[in-house]
Amino acid sequence: MKTEFIPLDFDYFDFEGRNYAKIIGRDKTGKRACVIDSCPVYFWAVLKEKTSEKQIHKLQEKILKIKLDLKGRKSCVEKVEVCNKRFLGKEVKALKIFGTNYKDLHDIAEQLGEPEIEKRRGYDLGFVTHYIIEKDFTPLNWYEIEGDLLNNSFEFGGIDSSIETDSCIKLNSKKKIEKTEFTPRVIAFDIETDSLQIGEGEILMISLVGENFQKVITWKKSANFPFVEYVKDEASLLERFVEIVKEQAPDFLTGYFSDNFDLPYLKARADKNRVKLSLGLDGSQPKFSRGIMTTSKVDGIVHIDLLRFIQTAYSQYMQSETMSLNEVAGEFLGDAKKKFEFKHSSKIKEDEWEKYFEYNLQDSILTYNLFNKFWPDLLEFTKTMQEPIFNVSRNGMSANVEDYIVHNLKRFDEIPEKHPTYDEIAERKNRERYEGAFVLQPSPGIYENLAIFDFTSYWPSIIVTYNLSKSTILEKKEKNCLEVDINGKKVYFSKELGFFPQMLKEIIEKRKQYKKELAEKFDIIKKARSNAFKLLANASYGYQGFFGARYHCAEASAATTSLSRDHIKNIISKIDQEGYKTLYSDTDSIAFLLNKKTQEQAKQFLKKLNSELPGIMEIDLEDFYKRGIWVTKRTGEFGAKKKYALIDDKGKMKIRGFETVRRDWCKLARETQNNILKMVLEDGNEKRAVELIKEVVKKVKARKFDVKMMSVRTQLKKPISEYKSLTPHVVAAQKMLERQVPMDPGSSIEYYIAETPDKKKLVRDKVKLIDEQGEYNIEYYLKNQILPAVENIFQVFNVNTTELLEGKKQMTLGEF
DNA sequence: GAAGTGGATATACC
């Protein structure tokens, strides 16, 4: 039979000792289909340079005899081919060793201790990745496929009857086609429970939302609401949930924090109630991976935890201070979560149930809308990395970079490098830290007429221009190579473009092209693709420095930063020589005074600078600014780095590093500082700001502010038990635990510093949770929040804040 | 017991 098919979920199974890919997707009629396929499995033995033909032949014979009987499976080497390949850029002779089962390749590789064999590679990709590469059958692209329809057949142990798809096809051939239309069927879900600890409480209700479908199932309260369905008990609730998912037959099941909360909770309650949560198309229950981060997998239906994806792809560009569904939806959908102040449990008043149902439904609606909002990104990320969307949606950026590399090696005829072993990781982590970027110490003050230049894609442009990577580093100096001094030690890189810099170059070029096309005509898919390439480029430098990377190369990272320091210092001196005055610089950007020169002159000067840069390196005009302020560090007289505020002609501010942008300061301190920066930057003097701070202090003393303005939010970075020092936020976390609220790494805690009857000295002794009765500690908020936030700003104008507020002396002598 | 200092901790910048 022939049809069109889009692969969504990739899995595999073993049958008679061999591996078969099991791919779930949709056909052209929108029906769910399962495609079964196989591919040769093999790994590589890279041979030493001087191995003779005779030795190779002998080796082949010997390897062909390898047989294994492990884990109840008979496996053997089925074929050995001699190939000319590349490994880390070098031409090599390698044996392509075919086995029976992918999972046995590692064991076969371990038996190859022959001296002629330099390295064994390509057995650690996992069957699914290997299959995608081998067959070039990539996720979320349309294919024209031809195969045998399995209908009540005995092939593969009767898999077609055990899997709930409309068809099951044994693949014979496939061809990629130019078709993009695909609207995924999505069900978003959310649960409400009595306790926040997994499985500890009862599940009170579950909401499900799809296209033209909204429902809340509950067993707690029979009610007459149009979207609420009542069932008799918790077990029925779980069974009904499974039933609805089956009826709706979604491609994607999506939740928010559902990897770590909703699905594990559902499974735990199903176990307790002795019912099966058979969500999988093969009838299986969700499977959970162990590790720091739980991942929850449902067979055949792709479970997407949107929080995980948003965190890696978007959090660095977000304004939201927490990753709560409420805030994230607010930012991306402009849609705030319904606000309910009641406790999330069954212990609520009779008339509050309706609100609770609405609330539960609303969470699924938001999740559903967020999924659609991020669908273009999920799609393009997946197509770019060429790994299953289940993985891509959970990957960090280093894994994304690695997936991109691994799926693009074929073009370079490269044998994949292996994943580092446990010992190698330990060794890499132990290495000395290499020197990073250059940051110029600013002189505190307020300045007028500024410009900022910055290098575009600084790290990647250096890696590409200078060809820095694991595959281009040289063991010793060669003719016409690059020499970089790293802390007195010389490192050399070849000038023959390596595959990693080459890939990176393509990524940057593609990104540039999409950006240009986007400027001409907006296209949501192109925008997502451009973003995927941007993130890939940005993460490439960190990837090479990352200890867990297959293509880790600390020397390349150290060379990248070393060259970055040379370049930025060089540009700074050119700027100053030209008659401008550099004020500040951090990594890839330079802020300087125009002095008497015009903006047009600066633009012309930029062109000149660019003409002198090597390779793909480029400087851009970030913007012009009317005014800017740099302050001193709180300890010492020097200008603080990474802390400044700017304002442009339109009154738009750019604030970096100040408490205003720090989540771990109270709202009042942040807002006050923000207002003061605004006044000072708008006016060029401190007069209005002085009046404001006096007013704020007066109001703090008179307790005019709500305690909400005083709350401090801090994140827990590790399990509470691992903290060596008992800081205020740890004390707050302990208080949360007493309330049975789980406190895991990543949880954030909101607390304030309260007045205490006895004269306790430590801040932590005054910690109260945000909803705890009490009054804010006036002295603490003045001395430790408000004043520290504004002191350095006033100091620029020679105003001593302490004296100002104690009313002793308003101005220091310097003022006159 | 106050004062000074280094370590632990969180968060931001690029």
Add this chain to the structure above:
DNA sequence: ACTGGTATATCCACTTC
């Protein structure tokens, strides 16, 4: 363990006098 290094600032924990 799940990208890198640079930097500021707070509060605790400890030492010193």
